[in-house]
């Protein structure tokens with residue numbers, strides 16, 4: 001992935017949301033003031049002088065190798081709280097001008113898309129797209145008539161399954177996907193739940209089987225390519241005036257689980273590019289939105305009752321693989337502010353399926369069960385479909401007779417043959433509840449945790465209830481789940497009412513379209529991780545080895561520095577506005593410096609002392625130890641070799657984290673050249689366009 005030069009300049013208002021960082025002072029090397037106006041009154045910027053640049057191991061900002069009273073690193077940094085109404089909030093959209101806005105929900109078990117056609121008169125630059133309230137259903141549409149769908153299945157989503165002929169990756173027209181891939185076909189090898197391969201934290205038992213020779217990114221690319229074909233067919237059939245659409249005619253919002261790593265976002269970006277959904281990996285035509293946030297937008301816009309009085313709302317997205325929570329306040333303008341860091345876990349409907357299979361295994365014995373699955377695979381598929389139907393309609397009282405195929409008898413031991421001589425297993429309502437209950441208990445536990453967390457933040461006297469608890473997601477539409485949550489006394493103590501939408505399973509995908517229409521309506525969210533850049537700290541013989549020293553203070557050479565600290569730009573749990581940017585200015589590089597300059601961006605689940613209210617107790621309250629952080633990516637700035645004494649080049653570095661992805665912008669303060677990169681993962685090289693020097 002290459003670094004893009006000037007791919008998009010943000011509107012002036014968005015350059016700082018009032019949360020800027022400013023560099024620390026070096027009296028020896030005055031540099032220009034911050035360009036964005038945020039830092040004028042703050043100390044002057046950080047120089048990166050040749051006097052302490054240790055070949056390739058330079059980190060920015062480098063601590064001040066100056067007199068003792070001028071402390072290195074972040075001592076003089078100022079962090080201001082986000083403004084309640086951040087700059088740029090009412091600014092025109094910074095989104096590309098497109099003909100269609102598309103939500104894509106790539107789910108663990110079911111996926112789909114929803115589409116909004118931007119009206120002709122609104123297809124102009126900087127114009128915010130506007131959809132009248134109450135008119136959403138006619139304007140945001142999704143396919144419900146999927147090929148091979150069972151007759152009773154009407155949904156914007158279809159199974160996230162792709163089947164390859166004989167398990168070999170082949171051209172798309174030889175593959176089957178969606179409902180067609182769920183039909184038994186001996187020659188096809190279906191891949192299920194591939195999304196769960198993207199996250200390292202997925203429990204081992206839930207990990208999908210990836211066919212030999214294929215990588216998860218290939219399978220996801222293939223599935224998304226099939227989905228894209230269907231999407232284009234759908235758009236062109238519904239809107240014949242808009243033909244020959246290219247990737248840049250669409251703005252796509254893909255939803256992602258809250259807990260995903262940046263690496264997983266990066267993989268999805270790559271897969272979306274391979275699938276032709278976007279034209280290149282760095283495309284601005286792909287946005288990410290957290291799944292429960294998208295669901296929240298659908299709830300706000302598509303509720304069947306008016307919402308007033310700026311209530312607290314809790315969205316519980318119960319999907320196939322995971323359940324995710326989002327607790328927010330809905331302000332008078334209809335925007336959402338996240339109140340606590342959302343949580344989630346793997347208590348999705350797949351866990352109910354797993355409980356049912358454990359039951360079946362116990363009934364038939366391990367060998368009988370395995371033979372049923374492997375040797376009578378087509379009949380087993382029928383049983384799975386029957387189970388799916390029973391699960392979906394279960395409301396707490398139904399029992400059903402599970403019919404076994406006669407051929408199974410020859411695989412069962414004698415005592416089981418006698419037990420199941422009439423080829424039936426009665427699955428009682430109590431059995432059914434036993435499949436659901438452990439999963440629902442976990443969901444209730446998560447809900448209560450989230451609600452108590454909100455109370456803690458609100459303080460001891462906080463008795464405000466969460467006015468609406470929205471249950472969404474496919475599993476969220478289950479009647480038994482809804483009734484159990486509705487009847488739980490702990491939940492009812494803190495929740496006004498438990499509600500749902502007309503199409504709970506489509507909340508995420510429709511919300512993704514709402515996010516395209518106005519991604520500013522998630523006004524504030526909590527940072528999922530602490531983010532910072534590598535800096536140097538003073539050598540400490542008790543913790544460091546001399547070989548780790550990379551620079552010395554030129555004024556006081558007895559002071560040595562090691563690159564083992566991370567200066568935090570933002571802290572996990574901190575409120576971040578939708579367009580938050582964190583800027584440090586004045587990174588100075590002398591032109592006779594030969595080594596490339598490296599900016600190392602780190603993430604961590606730890607919170608720096610300043611954010612924990614312990615600023616006074618430590619010397620560097622905004623720092624973490626590098627051992628507690630993970631390297632997210634490296635930006636290398638290549639500089640031409642200029643003669644000693646040439647002018648300095650000064651850069652600003654801005655980290656934007658208002659949306660899901662982190663983007664890093666580096667600005668040459670003199671020429672105003674800038675480079676922007678989504679920094680999901682990995683390393684990027686920046687070739688500056690400073691003039692090369694003739695030999």
Ligand SMILES: Nc1ncnc2c1ncn2[C@@H]1O[C@H](COP(=O)(O)OP(=O)(O)OP(=O)(O)O)[C@@H](O)[C@H]1O
Nearest residue numbers: 107108109110319320321322349392473474475478
């Ligand atoms: N009425 C219902 N009762 C119980 N389970 C249901 C019902 N309807 C759908 N499901 C289950 O919900 C899941 C699909 O829901 P959804 O589409 O929200 O999940 P997903 O997006 O695939 O998963 P995730 O969000 O975890 O990635 C499937 O496991 C399906 O069996």
Ligand SMILES: [Mg+2]
Nearest residue numbers: 107291319508
């Ligand atoms: Mg989902």
